[in-house]
Amino acid sequence: DAGITQSPRYKITETGRQVTLMCHQTWSHSYMFWYRQDLGHGLRLIYYSAAADITDKGEVPDGYVVSRSKTENFPLTLESATRSQTSVYFCASRGAGPYNEQFFGPGTRLTVL
Amino acid sequence: GNSVTQMEGPVTLSEEAFLTINCTYTATGYPSLFWYVQYPGEGLQLLLKATKADDKGSNKGFEATYRKETTSFHLEKGSVQVSDSAVYFCAQLYGNKLVFGAGTILRVKS
Numbered sequence: 296d297a298g299i300t301q302s303p304r305y306k307i308t309e310t311g312r313q314v315t316l317m318c319h320q321t322w323s324h325s326y327m328f329w330y331r332q333d334l335g336h337g338l339r340l341i342y343y344s345a346a347a348d349i350t351d352k353g354e355v356p357d358g359y360v361v362s363r364s365k366t367e368n369f370p371l372t373l374e375s376a377t378r379s380q381t382s383v384y385f386c387a388s389r390g391a392g393p394y395n396e397q398f399f400g401p402g403t404r405l406t407v408l
Numbered sequence: 409g410n411s412v413t414q415m416e417g418p419v420t421l422s423e424e425a426f427l428t429i430n431c432t433y434t435a436t437g438y439p440s441l442f443w444y445v446q447y448p449g450e451g452l453q454l455l456l457k458a459t460k461a462d463d464k465g466s467n468k469g470f471e472a473t474y475r476k477e478t479t480s481f482h483l484e485k486g487s488v489q490v491s492d493s494a495v496y497f498c499a500q501l502y503g504n505k506l507v508f509g510a511g512t513i514l515r516v517k518s
Contacts, residue, residue, distance in 0.1 A: 326504065337497060337510040339454070345504065354504065385451055393504055394440060394459055399451030 301386050301400040310378050316371045317404050318386030324398075325391045327369040329353075329361065331382040338385065343362070344369055348364050350357050376407045410435045410502040414509035421488055421516050428511045429483040431472075431498035440501040441465075441474055441481040447494045454515070455483075455496070488516045 299320040305407030308314050318321065325346050330338040330353075339341040349359050358380060360372045369388075373380055386400040415430040433441065442458040444452040456465030461476035470485045481498060493516045498509040 328505075335510055337508040339508075358501070387451075389414060389446055393455075393501055396454045398507060401449075401451050 298386055299338075299386060299398050299400040301384075301403050303325055303403060304321040304401065305404050307323065309405045310377060311364065311375050314373045314376050314405065316319045316373075316384055316386075316405070318369045318371070318400060320369075320386075320399075322390075323366055324388035325366070326389045326397075327363065328387040328397070329359070329369070329379075330385045330387065332385060334381050337400065341384075373405075376405075378407050379381065381405060381407045410439070410500060410507050412498050412500055412507055412509035414496075414498050414512050416512070418513035419517055421514070423490055423516055424487045425516075427488045428474070428491075429485065429498075429515070430497055431481045431509060431513070433470040433479050433481065433498075433500050435479075435502070437501055438462050438474070438476055441472070441499050442499040442506065443470070443481070444497040444499060444508075445478055445499065452497060467496045488514070490516045492509050492516050513516075 302317045329344040330340040339355045344350045344363040347366050363369050384403045387397045389395045389397040442457045446452045446456045451499040456467040458465040458474040464473045472481050472483045493502050495511045497511045499506045
């Protein structure tokens with residue numbers, strides 16, 4: 296499928312477990328982003344990547360790990376999930392220029408019990 | 409630091425009413441500004457943007473003008489429809505990243 300996809304769409308896990316959220320885009324966009332969406336906070340940037348093997352922290356990176364071995368994939372891992380990481384997670388991508396439109400995936404709703 | 413402040417919602421309007429959602433920003437310099445819309449159960453979509461002061465972005469009947477004097481980028485629509493019910497996010501470009509406001513829920517009743 297063309298575009299940007301996320302999997303799983305819904306995930307329930309327990310405190311302390313490792314969870315990986317997947318993001319895949321088919322446009323060969325250089326930039327990819329992970330956000331979390333929480334009521335009252337809007338979208339907050341967790342990590343972003345300017346190209347394969349280049350990643351950088353956003354506003355709320357603690358407790359998360361990313362990697363980008365291939366341009367099209369940008370997985371987000373919660374190494375030891377906590378209840379405070381219950382949220383909706385959005386992946387996004389855009390082309391190299393900063394004024395390019397950022398395209399968002401459909402989101403993953405994660406619940407940590 | 410760079411931030412975006414939006415009016416709190418939810419905003420509830422009747423169909424064909426006039427819409428204004430306020431957005432102000434703090435920044436060094438003059439960042440590009442954006443409005444994104446999120447329909448229920450979906451990711452965000454770009455609605456409109458303005459890349460310099462006094463620019464007006466427009467799309468689907470929505471408009472916003474970049475006002476550097478008041479550091480504002482208010483979203484307006486002359487006549488809303490039920491299908492406009494969504495969450496609207498104002499954002500600024502800070503380096504390579506977007507900084508979002510908290511979002512404003514719009515509910516339009518028929």
